[in-house]
Amino acid sequence: MPEQPSIAVVGLGYVGLPLAVALSEYFSVVAFDKAPQRVEELRAGNDRTREVTQETLAGATLHLTSEAADISACDVYIVTVPTPVDRENRPDLGAVISASRAVGAVLRPGGVVVYESTVYPGVTEEVCGPILAEASGLTAGRDFFLGYSPERINPGDRRHGLRQIVKVVAGQTPEVTDYLAEIYGRVTEAGVFRAADIKTAEAAKVIENAQRDINIAFVNEVTKIFNRMDLSIYDVLEAARTKWNFLDFRPGMVGGHCIGVDPYYLAHCSEALGLHPQVILAGRRTNDSMGTYFAGMVAEALRGRQSRRVLVLGLTFKENVPDLRNSKAADLISALRQRGYDVSTHDPLADPQEALDDFGLEILPSLDGQDPFDCVVGAVAHDAYRDFASGDFASLLVPDGLAFDLRNMWDDAVMPPGRQRRSI
Ligand SMILES: NC(=O)c1ccc[n+]([C@@H]2O[C@H](COP(=O)([O-])OP(=O)(O)OC[C@H]3O[C@@H](n4cnc5c(N)ncnc54)[C@H](O)[C@@H]3O)[C@@H](O)[C@H]2O)c1
Incomplete structure (x- = not known):
């Protein structure tokens, strides 16, 4: 594993673009997105997600591309593609799977493939690992190595950007974990946390968002109760939050790509184990209403x-x-x-x-x-x-x-x- 690896970031959305830009200050970075239109926009200095300014984009030494062949000579691959749900709220791993195939097709011995997309525990090693192995003809854990590092940015939040957030990392071996800690350590000032293993890191990310969803659902439910009583939820919260351990959540509509989606990933994983989650899905139903x-x-x-x-x-x-x-x-x-x-x-x-x-x-x-x-x-x-x-x-x-x-x-x-x- 080279000290100065060349890195490919796969998927240049809310998560991938800021990461690619930050990494490019220290490493040679190929920034790949399968959507040519997105790459064209970025080349023209326009990030429609508004996470990266035109000035920063212009100053970044990124190799922006929509050609999969351009990621072929890299040492480290970081996958940041979407993980939505389908119409039945089941995990849709289509983008993660196709990105894994694209990486597998060019993966070389010694390569490290890190996933940042939010998934349920097991996806990196049990879904992506075999795809990479099949596409590359290499063996995971021997010829190439897996890693997981959840992304925790909060779009639109300028106080909690990539640099201000502790980066959780986990590799397939302790050496890979250290390697990832070194790479990510360059782009965060908040420090790196080495999770026990890949599944633990996957699990930590998915519960962060599920917990948030459930807490908001609780406040939404009491909003409904207090509305019947002509009490303002905001007046109630203002009083309640004076207690030191009251959790300060607000009522609202939970949309987006993360908080309203990730609990379904956790629920799916639970169902597959024969455990029917009660709290997680009740939170989803409440927030969806x-x-x-x-x-x-x-x-x-x-x-x-x-x-x-x-x-x-x-x-x-x-x-x-x-x-x-x-x-x-x-x-x-x-x-x-x-x-x-x-x-x-x-x-x-x-x-x-x-x-x-x-x-x-x-x-x-x-x-x-x-x-x-x-x-x-x-x-x-x-x-x-x-x-x-x-x-x-x-x-x-x-x-x-x-x-x-x-x-x-x-x-x-x-x-x-x-x-x-x-x-x-
Ligand atoms: N948006 C957030 O706030 C946020 C925060 C933390 C974690 N996450 C997680 O990060 C992941 C990415 O989310 P996002 O919001 O950045 O998504 P996004 O939709 O903004 O961006 C994803 C990009 O990946 C590209 N893409 C899709 N399939 C591809 C493929 N096979 N190869 C190459 N590029 C491909 C798309 O064209 C798109 O530009 C998701 O798993 C999400 O849950 C998102």
């Missing part, structure tokens, strides 16, 4: 009104990112439409074409010049919406209109005369 539930709250607040024009602000799965995957704001919109509301939507970060393709939703090009709405629903706390002032509500809402604040982002906003704000 929230778009429809919030639509019911909005409808209740608007009951009795003649006019039914509603504007939903925010369509991405969370604030300050352009990522539309598994957006639950789309559920909210669809549930409001089913109730007969005339719903418009706006999002300054989402790609309008993607919104149309994925959800059949047209995003308003601008908030300027719109006829005022009966209700504006704050669904995603993008900074642009957080900064709303009285004049914004005055132009967006009819004189007795309602700002329904699902994210508690306007609690300090001064409402113009006649307009009301409601939170959950």
